[in-house]
Amino acid sequence: MHDGISFEQLGKRAAVICTEPFEVTAHNIARTMGLPDYPFIMVEHPIGSRRADEIRILAEEAYRQALPILTAA
């Protein structure tokens, strides 16, 4: 979250992906960095132990959520 907001502050579009158990933490960092409504992508946990076909499904879900974030004015 910190990296994503830092990119935005440097004028680079970014989309942060976090897994569900980290939602509270992501909101907390966004609030701390002065952008409490900063949108982010959220997918199911975990990532590391998933099979490739499961990761593909998560990636597609992340892509769907990323489009409105990256194309917003």
Add this chain to the structure above:
Amino acid sequence: MPYDAERLHEVPDDPLAAIDYCYEQGWTDGLPVMPPSVERVTEMLGHEGRPPETLLARHPATGLECTVHAAAVNAVMAGCRPEYFPVLVAAFEAMNEPSFNFHGSTASTGGSAPLLIVSGPVADDIAMNADVNLFGPGNRANATIGRAVRLILMNVFRMLPGISDKSTQGHPGKFAFCIAERHRDNPWPLLCEEQGYPEGVSSVTVFAGGGFCNIENHGGDTPEQILGTVADAMANYGCISLGQSAVVLAPEHMRILARAGWTRRQTQDYLFAQAYRSVEGMKAVGKHREGEYAKQHGGEISYSLAKDGQFHRGLGPDDILVLMGGGDAGGHSSFIPSWSRGRSSLMQSRPIGVCIDCE
């Protein structure tokens, strides 16, 4: 957090009410804290030569800052005596080194806690425990310095469980994790000497430590047998990584090494060489990572002790901190793994109460 020495809270004179007030403010680790009265904080500040607004550490992710004043307030709350304060100050200056990565090591699911190891005469000066029940309760300095670290992480840097501290399980050292290196009957130079500090200068080493692993061996009577047991603990599948290690040798085990004339260097080399798992084994449990293996076996630095087909713990012998601590009786040493799957936090040390090469 900006320095704000004027932020005073009015509470009833009743000490119990003041303790309850601290609970209501969320200023505790779950246990009662000592209400930080102005008098006690001032007394604490008297053991630091720099102004209260001096910055000790800055949280890289949130920008929150810990000043000498904020550290003193939390030291009082933890129950520290003023003479302990220089240890706490030095510890946070060490943790402020970027390679310690104290954001990651305190926020991560890995659930580590900064282990403080105090080496040198300061440990005796402030009556720290380096002896029996080393990691356990009963000593004010060990307990309250360790506790003050946690209170600063929670109250100043806002590393709050479930919100910014996402430790999956944490460990008891997150209440307090502070020991002294034992000098009595120690055959090796103290850490502070090996770290190159001037004679008589004490040091604090900070290590982002995961859980605590007891290493029992009452039957072995050679260095190879004792250290083989230690290496086995270091290489367990749950712990093995490229990360650093802390090994605290019990005096009973140390006597076996000393009798055979083993040095710290020899011990580190042996542990690194023996603390490994086969690549096949790592693959079998799903923990083999080609990049990590390559980093250990070549790349920028090649270690002759890292054998082909073996994944060792750490990058080399220097990644293994070895010291003596604990009571005279018992073949119980300990291994503390580093936080993280890799090398995201590297141990740091600082001199205590003195300024060396200060700008």
